[in-house]
Amino acid sequence: MPSTQNKLWTISELANELGMTTRAIRFYEDKGLLNPQRVGPNRVYNYQDRARLKLALRGKRLGFSLDEIREFLDLYQVDMTKVTQIQFLLTRVQDKAAQLRRQQEDLAAMLKELELVEAECHQHLQHTKL
Amino acid sequence: MPSTQNKLWTISELANELGMTTRAIRFYEDKGLLNPQRVGPNRVYNYQDRARLKLALRGKRLGFSLDEIREFLDLYQVDMTKVTQIQFLLTRVQDKAAQLRRQQEDLAAMLKELELVEAECHQHLQHTKL
DNA sequence: GGTTATATTGACGTTAACGTTAATAGATTC
């Protein structure tokens, strides 16, 4: 039974789909974000690799460094049978979440100010129309 | 009548208060983010300069480049008497706002996943306690 | 079987955002 999970991608297929270069993908591998299988010398990416890469790109859009993104991705690699590992994971997850909530506040503040400027624009344009 | 608006800062005062280096502040000036008065050769910052710098730091926390931050700060420098300038400003403000809303979605998604991981942690820890 | 397409590693180049001296000058302190 062929599942969607069995699909495989070449490096340029992934690069095209996700709007990045093959160079960047290899660079991310150097930095420990990915670890695809090989077929001979060639890299081959599975569904999980692709998911990790997408998560990485989201991290980039949010302004995180590749080091931070690797830390983030590592949160999904923890052995959930070992209690000490889970406890460590928990505190790191909570730290990251707190950081993201601060970032949400920054974002909200920035948006609020932009909306003020927008309203001001509309006002002035209304005035000149009269 | 002395207003809070008349207060002035030296470069190292600002740097200390905002948790950055004087080098960074001068660098931001090179990039056109600031333009403080001078007293002799020395820079002197007023309330507005300080506000701009704070906005810049918020932009940094959100992952924007100094170029993007300058564009953003320039939105506050528009002559609101000239209709064409207002119209141009309006579209740029709306573009920026749209970008921030996409970023909000990314943030929300990331937080949601972290909260899932957190819940999973709690579950596993509960199990081992029994 | 020669060209074209796609892959690899390796190495050097580039841009952003500062850090880090260095050399200099005015202000303050002892």
Added chain:
DNA sequence: GAATCTATTAACGTTAACGTCAATATAACC
């Protein structure tokens, strides 16, 4: 008035995140 503090400009150094060749190998096409 010698030393210390704070400021300046200028210049070179550094790290991250890739871009851009170059040399090479395999696969696919005609």
